[in-house]
């Protein structure tokens with residue numbers, strides 16, 4: 001059975017994705033910071049679904065380590081799912097460049113850097129998939145979260161280009177735009193119930209979309225229309241709106 005590498009594996013969405021793939025018998029490589037915290041979770045996956053689970057240390061911000069990280073993988077994964085993300089503090093980032101750069105580097109540079117290390121071996125075997133979790137925040141820059149939004153926008157553009165590049169190699173690239181998800185990232189926010197989904201809901205949608213080789217997934221369909229309207233608002237009006 002095939003192996004799937006999940007980056008940012010301690011994320012609530014990542015854990016739900018791990019379950020979706022384990023249920024279908026995929027072996028897992030779970031990668032993240034302080035990954036030992038997933039020992040109990042990985043033991044549970046092994047026992048319940050009879051799959052192998054490896055835990056690997058991975059820091060998206062340490063780009064110099066990414067080549068070694070990929071080279072050291074005992075089994076080269078068939079699929080790579082990037083769940084790394086950092087919402088950060090927009091107000092702080094406006095005053096503190098370190099916070100601004102952390103948001104940009106976590107959500108863009110770090111994700112691109114590690115995926116780029118995986119691409120050559122996927123090209124060699126001419127098969128596999130890459131799933132990148134981006135965000136609807138990347139569809140238009142808003143004053144309330146434009147550092148995060150611009151990094152996700154860059155990541156969306158990167159995935160789009162990569163998809164076109166790898167098409168001839170039979171490697172599929174899926175861009176995921178989740179909308180609001182109830183996770184530890186958003187625990188401090190008062191999210192509208194109607195537009196908010198669970199990590200399990202997202203994981204099921206991602207598995208299905210990856211299998212169907214969907215290009216771009218708006219997890220809740222309505223987000224596609226919301227963002228379409230938001231993108232159509234003229235800049236002259238948009239800059240006066242409190243979004």
Ligand SMILES: NC(=O)c1ccc[n+]([C@@H]2O[C@H](COP(=O)([O-])OP(=O)(O)OC[C@H]3O[C@@H](n4cnc5c(N)ncnc54)[C@H](OP(=O)(O)O)[C@@H]3O)[C@@H](O)[C@H]2O)c1
Pocket residue numbers: 007008009010011012013014032033034058059060061062082083084085086087106110133134135136177178179180181182183184185186
């Ligand atoms: N929740 C939402 O409403 C929402 C909406 C749109 C998009 N998303 C995206 O969905 C993905 C998963 O987010 P989530 O909601 O499940 O939130 P989450 O639980 O906070 O997950 C974010 C994950 O990224 C990891 N991460 C952050 N910086 C890292 C670094 N330098 N190196 C390695 N890993 C790092 C975190 O690791 P630690 O556990 O070590 O901190 C955490 O596991 C993210 O890409 C996020 O941007 C979420």
